Amino acid sequence: MSNPITLKKLANLSNFSISTVSKALADSPEISSKTKEKVKKLAKLYNYTPNLLAKNLKERKTRTIGVIIPNILAHFFAKVLVGIEKEAVKHGYNIITCISDESYEKEVKSIQMLASGSVDGFIISVSKGTYLNKNYEHLTAAIAKNLPVLLFDRITDKVTCDKVVINDFESSYNATKKMIDSGCKNVIFVSPINNTSVGVERVRGYHKALEDCQMPTISAEILIIEDYKKFSNSFNTYIENNKIDGVLAADELSAIYTMNLVIGKGLKVPEDVSIIGFTDGILSENSNPPLTTIDQHGIELGEVATKKMIERLQKEDYTKDYETITVNTTLIKRGSSAINL
Incomplete structure (x- = not known):
């Protein structure tokens, strides 16, 4: 040979x-x-x-990006991963993916493990545990070691770095307003991600839409999901004692779960209750009726985040000109709502 x-x-x-x-x-x-x-x-x-190994050793680079996500089962994060890998491969990079499972401790351990020479930088969506803990030292420590950090979707102002988000406030505001414009007078907000930056922004958009509609009969109601079985009981009790005709849910699963509970109480969707959820996944397309959704364009977001990270890695100084990039959403009307686009 x-x-x-x-x-x-x-x-x-x-x-x-x-x-x-x-x-x-x-x-x-x-x-x-x-x-x-x-x-x-x-x-x-x-x-x-x-000889990429020799090249990487010479440059002291791994050409590998560490990716840490809170939940692999969420369709949105699965789509983001597709976009991250697609863009990374295009530029000759690999990715190592860790799942924090919404745990602060797991997020810290993942960064500590990968920061020991396994990756050149991190793309991270902050876990619920980290958001509640309000301790971001593991992120700032990585940056201090010349390992760039890019936060996506779930971010924090406590860390100075590149960020890629969707227009959460505007998306929530527009969806709520469209339900009100279509005749809804009692729109509630359902959220399993209240303890995250995106959850907070979506609630803020919902509140602002109700405030701007200037209808005294409309009042805000936020229902928090921490345990789906317990939520089932509390939600059934709520709709037995309160009239609702619109639901905005902070993610896909909570939207479909709530829709099934509404139908189970003998109400019709969308004739009696319009329902809109964030994330356009397989569940949304195949629910009955199909769910009206706010498409977060997860693949595009992953591509944008990775492109930005690689640009950062190719700079001599990692600590200049940080940028926050916003990816706009698209509202997709299906059978679960009576809104007009």
């Missing part, structure tokens, strides 16, 4: 220096198009494969 061709051999064959060949293969703007074309043709002819 012949010996694999090296960068040095490729340089000899092309009559260019090793540095020129290396830059040509990397599409460096310093190299002319004609030289790049010649080098790449030779590389393809001789099946040249760059």
Whole structure:
């Protein structure tokens, strides 16, 4: 079996220096198009494969990004992961994914483990436990070690870094207002993620929409889900004693769960109660009736976050010009609501 061709051999064959060949293969703007074309043709002819391990050791880079998410079962986070991996592979990066399971302790341990030389930076959505604990030292410590941190979806102002979010406040405001405009007079908000930044923003948008409608008969009601079995009992009791004609849910599962409880009490959706939830997943499309949803564009968000992280990693100074990028949502009308788009 012949010996694999090296960068040095490729340089000899092309009559260019090793540095020129290396830059040509990397599409460096310093190299002319004609030289790049010649080098790449030779590389393809001789099946040249760059020694990424040697390159990474030389640059002291792993070309790996650590990703920490709160919940792998949530369709939104699964979509974000697809987007992260897609963009990472495009740029020659790998990802290592950890699941915090909404635990502050697990989030801290994951960062400590990966920060020991396994990754070049982190893409993280903050867990409920961390938000409640209000201790972000594990994130600032990673940044202090020259490991860039990018927060997505669930963020905090306590950490100065790049962030990628959706327009949570505006999305919640618009969905609530559309239900009111369609004739709803008693819209409630249901949330299993009250102890997160996105949960807070969605409640704020809901409150603002009710405030702006200037109808004295409409009052805000927030129902918090901590345990779905207990919520079932409390929600049934609530609708037995209170009239509702609209529900805005902070995520997909809570929206469909609430819709089933509403139907179970003999109410019709959307004739009696309009229901809208965040996240457009498989459950939303296949519920009965299909759920009107706020599509958070998880794949796009993952791609944007990863692109931003790689841009950050390629800078000599990790600590300048931090940016917060907002990905706009799309309201998708299905059978669970009587709204007009």
